[in-house]
Every structure is written in C-alpha cells, then in structure tokens.
Amino acid sequence: MAVVEENFKSISPAEFFYKNKEIAGFSNPARALYQTVRELVENSLDATENHGILPTIKVSIRELEVVPEGAYYEVVVEDNGIGIPPKYVPQAFAQLLFSSKYVLRQSRGMFGLGAKMAVLYAQITTGQPAEVIVSPIRSKHVYSFKLKIDIKENKPVVLGFTTTSNILGGHGTIVKLVTIGDWTRSRQRIYEYLKRTAVVAPYAEIVFRDPEGNYLLFERSIEKLPPPAREALPHPHGIDLETMRSILKSISDKPVVEGLVESFQGVGRTTALRILEEARIGVEKRAGELSEPEIETLVRVMKNYRDIKPPRADHLSYLGKEIIVAGLKKIFEPEFATAISRKPSVYEGQAFIVEVGVAYGGKVPVAEKPLILRYANKIPLLYDEGSDVVYKVLDEKKGIDFKVYEVEFPAPLVILTHICSTKIPYRGVGKEAVADVPEIESEIESALREVLRELRSYVLQKRRELEEIEKAVAIAKYIPEVAESLSRMYRVNPQEISVKLLDLLNSRMKSFKIGSLSSIVM
Numbered sequence: 001m002a003v004v005e006e007n008f009k010s011i012s013p014a015e016f017f018y019k020n021k022e023i024a025g026f027s028n029p030a031r032a033l034y035q036t037v038r039e040l041v042e043n044s045l046d047a048t049e050n051h052g053i054l055p056t057i058k059v060s061i062r063e064l065e066v067v068p069e070g071a072y073y074e075v076v077v078e079d080n081g082i083g084i085p086p087k088y089v090p091q092a093f094a095q096l097l098f099s100s101k102y103v104l105r106q107s108r109g110m111f112g113l114g115a116k117m118a119v120l121y122a123q124i125t126t127g128q129p130a131e132v133i134v135s136p137i138r139s140k141h142v143y144s145f146k147l148k149i150d151i152k153e154n155k156p157v158v159l160g161f162t163t164t165s166n167i168l169g170g171h172g173t174i175v176k177l178v179t180i181g182d183w184t185r186s187r188q189r190i191y192e193y194l195k196r197t198a199v200v201a202p203y204a205e206i207v208f209r210d211p212e213g214n215y216l217l218f219e220r221s222i223e224k225l226p227p228p229a230r231e232a233l234p235h236p237h238g239i240d241l242e243t244m245r246s247i248l249k250s251i252s253d254k255p256v257v258e259g260l261v262e263s264f265q266g267v268g269r270t271t272a273l274r275i276l277e278e279a280r281i282g283v284e285k286r287a288g289e290l291s292e293p294e295i296e297t298l299v300r301v302m303k304n305y306r307d308i309k310p311p312r313a314d315h316l317s318y319l320g321k322e323i324i325v326a327g328l329k330k331i332f333e334p335e336f337a338t339a340i341s342r343k344p345s346v347y348e349g350q351a352f353i354v355e356v357g358v359a360y361g362g363k364v365p366v367a368e369k370p371l372i373l374r375y376a377n378k379i380p381l382l383y384d385e386g387s388d389v390v391y392k393v394l395d396e397k398k399g400i401d402f403k404v405y406e407v408e409f410p411a412p413l414v415i416l417t418h419i420c421s422t423k424i425p426y427r428g429v430g431k432e433a434v435a436d437v438p439e440i441e442s443e444i445e446s447a448l449r450e451v452l453r454e455l456r457s458y459v460l461q462k463r464r465e466l467e468e469i470e471k472a473v474a475i476a477k478y479i480p481e482v483a484e485s486l487s488r489m490y491r492v493n494p495q496e497i498s499v500k501l502l503d504l505l506n507s508r509m510k511s512f513k514i515g516s517l518s519s520i521v522m
C-alpha cells in the first residue's frame with residue numbers, strides 16, 4: 001500500500017490573517033467598520049501625542065452604495081501627526097507585521113497589524129486600494145500612495161505614487177479606504193468608542209462626520225499631554241532565551257560584560273560581572289562566542305538575580321489625575337470626580353501602572369450598576385467585558401462591596417480603569433479584554449479602593465452638609481415667632497430681632513448660609 005502523503009505548505013502572515021480575520025476583530029461588516037475606525041484613530045493618536053503634538057483628528061464615514069451584505073463606505077482618517085517617511089509607507093500599510101512600535105515603549109499599537117487589517121478587509125470586500133497621503137514633519141513634500149497587499153507573498157503592491165510640494169507646510173497623514181461595512185449595526189459602537197477615546201484624551205480635538213451627515217466634535221479641554229514614553233532597555237527579569245539570543249547576536253563582537261551593561265536596564269559593570277560569575281561564563285568571552293548551554297544558564301541567572309532595581313517605568317505613558325479628571329468632567333459633567341495613578345508594579349519582569357478614576361452624581365445617569373470604562377494603553381476596550389480582569393475585581397459576590405463606600409445602587413457612578421504596560425496580556429489581537437494576571441488584579445483593586453475611599457469622604461461630607469441645612473431650616477422657621485414674643489417683652493422692632501437671630505444661626509453654619517427668612521417661612 002502506498003504511503004498517504006499529506007499536502008504540506010506554509011502560508012504568509014497576510015494569508016493567515018486573511019483566513020482568520022475575526023481574531024483581529026474583522027469578523028463581519030459591522031464589526032469591521034468599527035475596527036477600521038479604531039485602528040486608524042489609534043495610529044493617529046500614537047503619531048501625535050507620543051511625539052509631543054496635541055492631536056487633531058478628523059474621521060469621516062460616507063456611504064457610497066448599498067449592497068446585500070451592507071454598504072460600500074469611504075472611511076477617511078486624517079491627523080496632524082509626524083507622518084511616515086515615504087520609503088516606509090508601502091510596508092507600514094500593506095505588509096502585515098511591519099511596525100515602528102516593536103520597541104519597549106508604550107503605544108496603542110503593538111502588533112503591527114491594525115492598519116493592514118483595515119486595508120486587507122477593504123481590499124477583499126470591495127477590491128479597492130488604500131490611499132495614503134503623508135507629509136512627514138519638516139518635509140517639503142506631500143506623498144500620495146495607492147496600495148494593495150499581495151496576500152500570498154505578504155508584500156505591498158504600489159499601484160500609484162505622486163509627489164507634490166507641501167504648500168501649506170503642515171504635517172500628518174490621511175488614510176482613505178473603501179470598505180464594506182454596516183453603519184446601522186456599528187453606529188452605537190463607533191460613537192461609544194469615540195466618546196470613550198475622548199474621555200482619556202481630553203487634550204485631543206476629534207471631529208467625526210457620520211454617514212448620515214451628522215457632525216460630532218470633541219473639543220480640546222486641556223492643553224496638557226501625558227508624559228511621553230521613552231524607549232527602554234529590557235529588564236533582566238523579563239528576559240527569555242529567544243530575546244537573549246537576539247541581543248547577543250546584535251552585540252556579538254563585544255566582550256559579553258560590556259554587552260550586558262549596554263543592553264539591559266539596571267545592569268552596571270559590577271552587576272554584570274557578578275551575573276557572569278554566577279553563570280560561570282568567562283569575562284573575556286565575546287557575546288557571539290557563548291555556547292547554547294551558557295546562554296541558557298545566563299538567562300536563568302538573570303531572571304532570578306535579586307540584587308537589582310525593579311524595572312523602570314519611564315517607557316510608560318500614564319494619564320495622571322489631572323487628565324483623567326478633566327476627561328471625566330468633560331464627558332459626564334459629574335458632581336464629583338477623582339483619580340489616582342498607582343506607583344509602577346511588575347509582572348513577568350515588566351513594569352506596569354494602573355490608574356483608576358471615578359465620576360459621581362451630576363449628569364452621570366443613575367443605574368443599577370456602575371458604568372465601567374476599561375482602558376489599556378489608553379485604548380478603550382468595548383467588547384468581551386465579561387472575560388476582563390476588571391470584572392473579576394468587581395464581581396458582585398466576591399468583589400468590592402460598594403455599600404462600604406456609602407454607594408447604594410441605583411446610583412450615578414462611573415468607574416474608569418486604565419492599565420499601562422508594554423506587555424498588556426490581551427486575550428486576543430483584537431485588543432478587547434485583559435486576562436486576569438494576579439499582579440494586575442491586585443493593583444486594580446487597591447487603586448479602586450483608594451478612589452472609592454475619596455468618594456466615600458465626599459458622600460459623607462455632603463450628607464453632613466445636608467443634615468446641617470435641614471436642621472438650620474427647621475430652626476429658622478421659629479425665628480419670626482420668637483422675634484415676635486421678644487419684641488413684645490422688650491418693645492423692640494421684631495424685624496431687627498429676626499435679622500440678629502438669623503445672623504447668629506448663619507454664623508454657626510460651615511457650608512451653607514440661609515439667605516432671607518421669607519423664603520423659608522413662606
């Protein structure tokens with residue numbers, strides 16, 4: 001009998017994601033339209049605020065033609081970011097897994113997929129190429145590209161290229177796609193996404209024109225940007241074999257001691273020497289000469305080396321109290337808002353920062369549960385909430401008991417959680433939910449309890465004030481009667497006595513003064 005031979009072959013990343021669009025969030029026309037807007041807006045925000053530019057972003061969706069699956073839409077996203085050097089544009093938009101963000105520095109993008117998935121989806125649903133117009137910062141030219149993806153080869157195909165002079169002198173990027181979408185079924189998500197983005201980016205101006213011709217404008221309400229994230233070196237505790245091999249390769253001609261010092265954070269010469277001694281590696285060796293067993297030992301020693309500073313967090317860009325409170329106030333107009341940023345913590349050798357904000361009362365809608373706004377690296381997470389670590393902390397049975405914090409539902413409460421890290425443990429590349437890593441869970445809980453304690457003080461204070469007012473009003477009601485009796489006894493004008501008594505009452509009250517007696521007595 002002949003041996004049965006299977007048909008083996010390998011496929012390109014483009015073909016893989018073409019066949020598995022849903023894992024990147026492009027599962028159907030409604031979801032794809034939302035994901036397209038999201039990916040392009042996130043790239044625009046990365047290209048501005050990470051470079052010290054206050055973002056101005058214009059988003060437009062226009063319906064072109066109705067088809068059975070939905071409709072053809074033209075999606076345009078324009079920003080005032082740093083732009084992209086023209087030589088990288090084709091790959092940045094038409095070669096999957098090509099990115100400028102594969103470095104240790106917090107950004108919204110991290111997989112090198114988003115823009116390409118949007119281009120890919122547009123291409124396979126409408127056959128239209130992507131149009132990308134860039135004017136890089138300080139460039140005298142504007143470059144326009146028409147691009148498609150060669151899916152089999154995962155390579156860009158440039159269908160058109162023109163250069164014009166940059167008359168207006170601005171900088172930024174415009175991306176235009178024609179894609180099949182379903183506005184009716186994605187309207188709410190897209191609006192929600194933009195609103196939630198505006199909450200954590202009150203420093204951005206975002207304009208949206210929807211297919212029905214409505215305009216939505218989120219004005220800039222604060223001129224302050226979050227601290228920029230700096231590129232960091234890896235920390236020894238976060239190292240693995242593969243990373244170590246590639247680091248050693250990049251410094252192969254150098255003595256290994258020197259290589260360790262310049263490739264890792266927190267490793268000075270003394271530490272490097274101690275690490276090498278513990279790993280029994282000769283100091284004189286060059287990085288490229290290490291044997292496989294030596295590399296394995298080196299990784300083990302470094303991962304477990306205790307006498308070293310924890311990972312630095314300056315590659316993270318957290319929002320901070322001022323921006324979170326400004327965002328919550330701008331969107332929800334609450335009576336009370338506060339936020340805290342926790343100190344950096346570590347999981348798997350990587351630093352992360354958790355921030356939590358609350359908004360209470362005012363125009364916050366009263367509901368049976370708090371409205372939870374989840375963010376990771378400033379990205380709003382809208383789907384898959386049930387599987388997110390935040391929901392574990394808020395679990396009704398085992399989680400936070402809001403009564404302890406003087407909040408009884410139904411109540412007007414918004415809770416915002418933000419996790420910053422270069423290694424967010426997303427549950428999928430669509431970036432919708434964060435896995436429950438115990439270290440992250442515990443930081444969220446501590447942060448939440450801290451802001452809820454502040455809320456509790458506020459609620460109690462307000463209650464005291466209300467009680468004081470009620471008491472004072474009750475007393476004030478008797479003033480005219482008392483004044484009347486006193487005036488008869490002492491033959492004084494009752495009006496004068498009333499005013500004196502009211503002054504006396506007011507002087508005892510801390511937070512509130514009674515205006516005129518007539519308003520209370522009548």
Ligand code: ADP
Pocket residue numbers: 039043044047079081082083084092093098099100101108109110111112113114115116117172173
């Ligand atoms: P990622 O954002 O994960 O890096 P993308 O496919 O979304 O992956 O984008 C690829 C690259 O293209 C980015 O890393 C960035 O360098 C560049 N890029 C995309 N959009 C813009 C933009 N609006 N402005 C500047 N650069 C951009």
Ligand code: MG
Pocket residue numbers: 039042043108109110113114115
């Ligand atoms: Mg991206």
